[in-house]
Amino acid sequence: MGWSDNIKKLFRSGSESGPQNAAFDSIIEKTREELAATESQSWSVTLNDSQTWNEEVKKWSDKMKIDFITYLIRSIQQYERSRPESQYEAIPARHHRIRETFLQALFRNKLVMDDDDVVVLYNNFRDHPIYQHSGLSFWPIGLMINQLVKQRPGETLSPALQKTLEEMKGILQGVDKSYQDKESCKIILKIEDLLAQKTGGAAIKSAHFIGDDQFAAFANTYISNLPEDEKSSWYTLLPIFQKASGSKPTKKFSEDTKAVIARMGELKFITVSEHWLDFLINMQEVQEVHTSSYAGQTHSYTTFEFLTPINTEAIKGFIWATGQRGDSQILRHIGKLADRSFRKIPGKGPASVGVGNACLFVLSSYYGMQGIGQLSRLKLRIKQASTQSQIDKYLMEAARLHGVSVHEIEDMAVEDFGLTNGSLSVSIGDITAVVTVVKTGKTSLQWLRKDGTEQKTVPAIVKEVHARELKELKETTKQLEQTLVAQRDRIDRLFRTARNMSWSHFENFYIRHRLMSWLADRIIWNLHTDSTVRTAMRKEGKWVESDNKVVDTRNVDSVSLWHPVQATIVDIKAWREFLVANEILQPVKQAFREVYLLTPAEINTVTYSNRMAAHVLKQHQFNSLAKARGWRYTLMGAFDNGVMNETASLSIPEYNLKAEYWIFEVTIDDAFNDTGIWNYVSTDQIRFVDTRTEQDVNLIDVPPVVFSEVMRDADLFVGVASIGNDPSWQDAGGTPVHRDYWQSYSFGELGELAKNRKEILMNLLPRIKIRDVATIRDKFLIVSGKLRTYKIHIGSTNILMEPNDQYLCIVPDRSPKNYTEKLFLPFEGDNGLSIILSKAFLLADDDKITDSSILVQINAS
Incomplete structure (x- = not known):
């Protein structure tokens, strides 16, 4: 019996002492001395140039290496459980780092293991946890499984090895999901691949999403209920998805997924994909409260989870494969999933950056101008700076490929939705649905029977027979509203740029565009010729100036946005009067835009x-x-x-x-x-x-x-x-040091926004119901109620009551009725103006107020 056999006998019988143990100790010390002579005493250890490793240990038999591994496992555990804190830089600590490095190196090099070897190694890993609850997580289980995968391709496994692998998989799966990392999940997948070989058959093994989250439960159940032929296709696809890595798919990934999907059938794949994408888009993060006790105190904290990391990788692969289909309905789903993925959740940030980035890649790579249109919309919705930069890169690359600017590529990519004069007609059976743009982000839906008469509600036949078409109509309507908002916001940001468009580009992508024309017709433009610049907007299909004089556009070379800071007061006033007289609601604040000049x-x-x-x-x-x-x-x-x-x-x-x-x-x-x-x-x-x-x-x-x-x-x-805009800030116990600021801002001088609001109020008052009891005085809208007189600050919207300037707290949502809905305002978006008018209408009839929290303040002496 040789030396290694003696070591094997001793170690496998449970002995941890003897000359063999001392021999392995000497290997460790010899390596330390060798490294000390050739490198600095850094924390890291490298064996590449070690003679002990290259000339001795690497040349040992596999059996002796396995015995050395069992020695290393026990020695590492003993040190971790007994080390004094002061010994981090001492020789025992150096020995410990060398042992850890040897353990990794032995498994990273070829190590032939029979079934008994695997069982012995696993038992040592299992029986020597570093910490009480660490299980197998500290040990190089993944490297050992990699050796098995390479050495046992397609082999039937022995019962003993099957049992060991099953137990190992169970321990890995039993780890609390909050501690389950991607690496352990990948090990589980590899163990499942090995176990699928146990019968020696060629059948496709079942596959599933292994992360413990809502999507895994949904998708795994969905797959299990599919017909057998489809199920086997998904069992083939999932392992490919789960190996997805990097920022974009490899050529092999694309070829492999396309081949499987072609066998399954494109329609079947897209049907499942739509359901999965829809589930992800509407899935809410899971909130979980954790409690722990320390030093007699109980502490609790809350975590939020959207997707587990391992499923994020698999879903990324799914998104890549789905995106390559180029289906227009899938495009919208992917756009919405990108939006959902970058939406922040408490304590974490974006719900799933990995899934979101996969969506952005797909939109930029597989959908041409439609995908660029989605990216342009997402750029305005997603707030993370890094993601905005990534979208900018995709847009710049698309612009470069088309030989145009980023502004131009965004213009070219806007979907038109088939609108005609702001309306979309869709036939569903014998019924016609008419979607009409009312204002930015808002549409109306009208149902017309075959004879042209209107039906007020959704026809029963549409609900019962055409449910899919109805769902698609609602989806299209929502996308139309969102696109209008995104394009409105994009135009609004153009005010700060020096953009000048050629007339031909402007005509093609604004005036003749079915969607953009709805916005462009309500905006004032500068029309440039060689020698002149004329300011005009569209009215009944013609270009007119503020005095209704028609403008000849035949010699116009380029177009730019008109900005009031570049205009005279006379011109600004003329355009404001034009908008009011013609009741033109501008999607962006332009003629009434606040102007800030250098002081x-x-x-x-x-x-x-x-x-x-x-x-x-x-x-x-x-x-x-x-x-x-x-x-x-x-x-x-x-x-x-x-x-x-x-x-x-x-x-x-x-x-x-x-x-x-x-x-x-x-x-x-x-x-x-x-x-x-x-x-x-x-x-x-x-x-x-x-x-x-x-x-x-x-x-x-x-x-x-x-x-x-x-x-x-x-x-x-x-x-x-500003805290000065919060009517409840002072009553809620706001920080004492800033109460003076709150008071001065709440009722102080008006800024430019408020001055502009005041001018609009002065024009509105003569046309509204409370004109006889409301007037404007300095910084306030004064409302004479039946019980008291009220001063509403035009800037902060906060309220004082005469005669003693007592503060009145009214939180805006206490008066949900929209008093401004039927009033014409020449622009959208001033919520403060709506709050002021709502409060004014409420207080004008203060004898009819029923809210006790308001009445107690009004009636206070």
Whole structure:
């Protein structure tokens, strides 16, 4: 009996001592001395140049290597369970790192194992956990399984090996899902592949999504209920999906999935795909409350999960395979899934970045202009800076391939939905559904019988016989509304650019476009010829100026957006009167757009403006507003290593400029949320930086349009996110140090947004029901009720009551009735104006108020 046989006998009988153990100890010490002479005493260990490894250990027989592995397992566990904290840099710690490195190296090199060897190694792994609940997670189980996969392709497994693999799989699957990583899930898949060989047959093994989440439960059940031929196709596809990695599919992935789908049938695959995508789009994250006890105290925390990491990889593969089909209905589903995937969930961020990125890749790669249209829409909806950058890259690449600008490729990609004069007619059996655009983001639906008469509700025959067509109509309507909103927002952002379109491009992609024409007809444009610029808009199919004079467009070369900062007061007033007289509702605020001109104070400060400084904002609300307007900002928390300020920045590449709004944290005790993010921030100066030199730009050199648009955004942030706009802030116990600010802002001087709102109110008052009891005085809309007189601040919408200026708190949602619905307003989107009018209508009839929380304030002496 040889030396290795003696070691084998001793170790496999449970002995952990003796000359063989000492011999292995000497290998470890010899390696340490060897490494100490050739490299620094760093924490990492490399065996590549070790003579002990290359000339001795690597040349051992497989049986001796396995005995060495059992020694390593027991030695590693003994050290981990007994090491003193002070010995991290001592020789025992070095021995420990060498043992760990040997263990990895032995399994990464060829190691032939018979069934008994596998059982012995597994038993040692199982019986020597490093920590009480670590199970197999510390040990290189995956490397051992890789050896088996390479050495046993297609072999029938012995009962002993089957039993060992089943037990190993059970332990891995039994780990709490919150600790189950992708690596352990991949090991499970490989074990299942090995176990499928146990009969020696060639049948396709069953496959399933292995992560423990809602989608896995849904999809696995769905597959199990399919006919056998379809089921076997999905059993073939899932392992391919589960091996998906990287940012895009490989050629082999594409070829393999296409072949399986072709055998299954495209229609069958798409049918299942639509159900799965629909489930993912509507799936909500799971909330789970965890509790733990420490030092006699019970602590709880909440986690939210959308998809497990291992299923994220598999779904990524599914998205790639589905996207390659090029189906238009699938396109919309993938666009919606991208939107869902990047929607934030508490304590985590985006629900599933991996799935979202797979969707973006598919949209950019397989759907041409339709996919680019979806990316353009998503660019305005998704707020994460990294994702916006990725979408920008896809759009720039598409523009490069077509030889056009990014603006032009976005114009070219807008879906027209088959609209005619803002309406879409769809025949469903003998019924015609007519979808009509009412305003941006809102449509009406009309049902017409065969004889042309209208039916008020959805016809029963449509519900019963044409359910699929009805669902598709609702989906199309929703997509139409979302596209109108996205294109409205895209046009609104063009105000800050220097875009000038050729007349032919403008005609093709705006005026003649079935959807964009609905927006373009309601916007004022600059029409450029060689020598003149005339301002006009479309009216009844003709171009007219504000005085209704028809404009001849035959010599027009290019078109740009009209901006009031570049116009005279007379021109602005003329266009406002034109819109009101013709009751034209502009999708973007244009003629009534706020204008911000450089002030003497800003000329004196040279490179910065303090106009929007010294405000206290709700940080999360400010963050949402800033990202919605295309700014970049990072939330500040109490844990940020002393970082006390941040800048919200807006890139304006057309002018090589970047605007910076300086923001400071408000460090008040307990003024942060559960995740450590400060509730409030304060504002400081606004600067402009030349992106080519990173130098501050003198404000006088900033183009007026850019300056006005940046200041308008900042005014919006303050006008919405300031604590002074919250009617309940003071009553709810807002921070005492900022009560003076709240009072001064709530009832202080009007900003440009509020001044513009005041002008509109002055024009509206003569036309509304409460005109006899309402008037405008300085900063307030004064309403004379039956019980008291009220002063509604036109900026903050907060209320004081005469004669003693007592504060009246009315939270807007206490009055859900929309009093402004039937009033014509020449633009969309001023929620503050709607709140003011709603409060005014409510207080004009204060004797009819039934809300006790309001009455107790009114009746207080």
